[in-house]
Amino acid sequence: MADRLAFTKMQGLGNDFMVIDAVSQKFPVAKWLTPERIRRWADRHFGIGFDQLLLIEPPARRQSDFRYRIFNGDGSEVEQCGNGARCFARFVAERGLTDRREIRVQTAGGPIVLHLTDDGQVCVDMGRPRFTPEEIPFKPPVTATGSPYTLMLSGRPGGLDKVTLEAVSMGNPHAVIQVDDVDAFPVEAVGPVVESHPAFPRRVNVGFVEQQADDHIRLRVYERGAGETLACGTGACAAVAAGIRADRLQTPCRVDLPGGTLVIDWSGRESDTLFMTGPAEFVFDGEVVVESTD
Structure with a gap:
């Protein structure tokens, strides 16, 4: 049958x-x-x-x-x-x-x-970003005093022994890493090591961010259980939320991913929800x- x-x-x-x-x-x-x-x-x-x-x-x-x-x-x-x-x-x-x-x-x-929306796109109320380690969940290094965090890497993926990251939950866990050139950065090597790092007990989506302007970033994301994808909506939300919280970015912010562009809007107040618009x-x-x- x-x-x-x-x-x-x-x-x-x-x-x-x-x-x-x-x-x-x-x-x-x-x-x-x-x-x-x-x-x-x-x-x-x-x-x-x-x-x-x-x-x-x-x-x-x-x-x-x-x-x-x-x-x-x-x-x-x-x-x-x-x-x-x-x-x-x-x-x-x-x-x-x-x-x-x-x-x-x-x-x-x-x-x-x-x-x-009337133009065929969809605006999603994604809820509020969460930065408390317990909510992500994330176990910061014992020497950490706050965000950003330095995470030691085993095996020196891409020639790196550590990365500096911000941890955010958008209902799922994200590590946000600032890089100079998102095309040249060894995402394929670093992504899976951070994804499965013991500091993230449920694994983590890893976003690599290159800032273009205070309202524009480029982003690549290595996703849990999927590898690098052409786009990650929650990853875009996490990257912008981390940037606004650290006073690097302003709202609304354009996020260019390999597959296209999203617009993220967040007030910066941790009690407020975040909005994502895209096709x-x-x-x-x-x-x-x-x-x-x-």
Whole structure:
């Protein structure tokens, strides 16, 4: 016996997703959504190919319109994904799952609010940035007196024995590292070492920032469980929040990623929420066969 599962491929600035509607079609999550199956679907040679899988479910709380779950290509579930949130908003609106322009969504990282704009973009209320180590979570070096932090690296990746970073949570953990030239910096070597550093007990997304102006940065992100991606929405939010907090940046701030541009707006007050605006695009619809013994 086999079942056919409908899905949609979407992308936000090149950060690509397999979107599964578990609201209007049968989808036994516990049975079908195993880490092994996600890894197989994520494979770009033998599967569908994607950075993350987005699951749309009915809300578990009255104050939310939907529940939104995110799984990396390695099968691990994560708390938040900004580019995915924009794709989520366009999907539920254009597929008739809601007629609201303001969509309240429950995530593992907390509630978020998505706003559909008249020009086809999506503005996401990403919640407030968090800098307290316990909230990230992050275990600062015992000699640290505050941000920024110096983290020692094993194996001298890219010829470096340490990096200086700021730690931020946007519902998921981020390390923000300032660099002189984001193209020349050894992201491929340093990224995985920082991602799995013992100072970050849940691993961490690693952002490498080159400042262009006080309202403009370039950014590359090495994501947990996915490697370097063309864009990371929460990474852009974390990079700008860290820069505003340190008086390097002002709001709104343009963030250029390999896949395109986002605009981040934050007051700098830690009690205020942060807003991210950017595009979300449909790529194609498809079906995948799910074997009962698969």
